Amino acid sequence: MSIERIVEQALSDGYLTPTMEAEVGRICDTASELSIEEYMALDRLMGALLTGEVVAVPRKQFINVMEELVLSESIGRVAELDASIDPPLDVGDIAAYALNRLPPLYATTEEGASYQRKKAKEELQGLIREQINEAISRNLQAPDPNPDRQAFKSSDVLRQVNHLLQSHARQYESSNPS
Numbered sequence: 001m002s003i004e005r006i007v008e009q010a011l012s013d014g015y016l017t018p019t020m021e022a023e024v025g026r027i028c029d030t031a032s033e034l035s036i037e038e039y040m041a042l043d044r045l046m047g048a049l050l051t052g053e054v055v056a057v058p059r060k061q062f063i064n065v066m067e068e069l070v071l072s073e074s075i076g077r078v079a080e081l082d083a084s085i086d087p088p089l090d091v092g093d094i095a096a097y098a099l100n101r102l103p104p105l106y107a108t109t110e111e112g113a114s115y116q117r118k119k120a121k122e123e124l125q126g127l128i129r130e131q132i133n134e135a136i137s138r139n140l141q142a143p144d145p146n147p148d149r150q151a152f153k154s155s156d157v158l159r160q161v162n163h164l165l166q167s168h169a170r171q172y173e174s175s176n177p178s
Contacts, residue, residue: 003027003034007041011048016056065105065116070098073132081136089139097135102128
């Protein structure tokens with residue numbers, strides 16, 4: 001999508017989503033030179049943001065604690081089995097399979113996340129293990145069900161992890177003054 005179309009969409013909707021913002025950033029980062037139309041569109045967007053005609057939607061302000069729990073458990077189980085299995089298991093495939101069969105546990109604060117972790121360990125740990133074991137079993141039966149599939153680019157995953165770490169670092173820094 002072009003900068004002009006993104007700006008038109010933002011002006012029409014009255015908000016700029018994180019995805020739209022990221023796409024504008026990607027275009028600006030990869031273009032050797034922006035056209036006059038692109039500069040004018042960016043100027044219109046800045047003016048609309050400053051006047052409140054367009055509101056920037058904040059980035060993700062919540063987490064799914066279940067992702068953290070499943071990923072941790074998946075890594076542990078795959079590590080236990082890794083030496084005896086060829087080809088090696090894909091932790092991402094295992095975790096995604098299990099997550100698709102487990103309830104999400106969203107939280108917007110550290111207190112909420114702690115509550116969700118405790119609740120999951122008390123009430124859902126058996127179900128988490130069961131789904132991970134099922135994922136491992138299925139993966140062993142059919143290690144690569146679709147060899148033509150395209151994995152996420154590592155830069156996308158690294159960008160998400162970097163954003164997550166930055167948000168946690170800000171929380172940590174504000175709660176632990178030097």
